[in-house]
Amino acid sequence: MFDSKQGGSGPVPASTAAERPSHAPADHPKIPPEKVGVLLANLGTPDNYDYWSMRRYLNEFLSDKRVIDYSPWVWQPILQLVVLTKRPFASGEAYKSIWNHEAGESPLMTITKSQTTKIRDRLQAAYGDDVVVDFCMRYGNPSTKSKVREMADKGCRKILFFPLYPQYSGTTSATANDHFFRALMEEKWQPQVRTVPAYFDDPGYVDALAQSVERAYAGLDDKPDVLVCSYHGVPQRYLTEGDPYHCQCVKTTRLLKEKLGWDDDRITTTFQSRFGPEEWLQPYTVEEVARLAEQGKKKIAVIAPAFSSDCIETLEEINEEIRESFEEAGGEHFTYIPCLNDDAAHVEALVKVIRTNLRGWLD
Incomplete structure (x- = not known):
């Protein structure tokens, strides 16, 4: 893993396999080498555009009190009996018109995967295997909880959480952070964490x-x-x-x-x-x-x-x-x-924001 005593000169070779601490008894669980995780977070996407996929996705999204902050006693009957009876059909048709049929996923999923790959390549070129880069969705899959668990299993003792929203809103950045913190509540050994602030003026x-x-x-x-x-x-x-x-x-x-x-x-x-x-x-x-x-x-x-x-x-x-x-x-x-998507200048900007927020951990 990265050796802070070297003054930030770069990553040093580290074992990638989990090992039992040398001083520990034989029944002690193996511990992976420490790494730093960078977890990108986007809004989310339904798994498909059929009625039930759309209903599950819209139910999760529209039940979020950061998005619709009415009293659940008032809102949930309207949502369950009115909105989710009709809206999945209309939303499904809209998704169908833009769906990436070849990949079997929404454009948001396709683009987020590409962004993550390009950011991962840039960060691993700088930090080697000491950094783990992945993405999650606030609504739908892959869930924030599942990705936090994966990063913990890979030895990420520090996680930088990056909601991909340039402008901050309680309905976007805050609910993504909320979900991240809820995922941390289920970790027995919580990692040290940071969240990336809005970058609207970067x-x-x-x-x-x-x-x-x-x-x-x-x-x-x-x-x-x-x-x-x-x-x-x-x-x-x-x-x-x-x-x-x-x-x-x-x-x-x-x-x-x-x-x-x-x-x-x-x-x-x-x-x-x-x-x-x-x-x-x-x-x-x-x-x-x-x-x-x-x-x-x-x-x-x-x-x-x-x-x-x-x-x-x-x-x-x-x-x-x-x-x-x-x-x-x-x-x-x-x-x-079009949105900035995986454009080279956009990826470069996101990488710079990430590296700024990783200072003291890897630089």
Whole structure:
């Protein structure tokens, strides 16, 4: 394992096999060499798009009090008897339209696997076998609990937990951390842990966003009038209750605008995916793109900076529903700019964030 006495000069060779401590009695369990785990966490995905797979996934997701914070006495009857009776069918059709049929999984799963592989390669090149890199999902599989257990079995006495959400929200980063901490409650020998904070203003992340915009625009004959930065929405009251998500989204847009060297009127911030009767953060993307078209902005591009991977909200909601709203209002040219996914600049930015948060453990 890494020898801190060497002053951070790099990993030193270590045995990979579990061994019984030399001073221990013969019946003492074998202990694997100490390692550091890096556990990436994404939102989650259903195992398939059939009714029961969708129902299990939506039940777990919509039963999370970080996501829907109504009293369970009020919400659960509505969820079980109304929402989960109909919504799995509609959501299943939406997932089917974007499903990676060749791999038998959602695009989010495919992309997260690729991100993890590339990050693992980079970190193992730097630290060798002293680091274990894997991913988990807050909802669905692979579960956070199963991956924490695997890392413990591999000797990870330290785990860096990284929710892949650039902007912090109680509905995303916090619930991922909650689930991680609950998994730790079941470990007899808990590892030392750290959680990675939001990276909404990280220069590498902002630069990767800017590069993706520049590449997309370079391939267009007619440049968009406006770039719409569409973030996943949350109820408006979350902002007044102290959730910093809105402010961090607005700052990401501002930093992206400054990186691109644009004027204010070329970029705007909106929020999508409203659910339920409450007022959510505004302006709503689906309404704002229609308003832009009606005001004569016939060419727009949409990017989703809050999503580290393309998923149902981007591939289906933005590229189908929101596009349709724009075109029905008279819009002519709609460009969706994909999420950063496993782009080299994005991977580089994530690796730098990870290495910063590993200081003192491996560097």
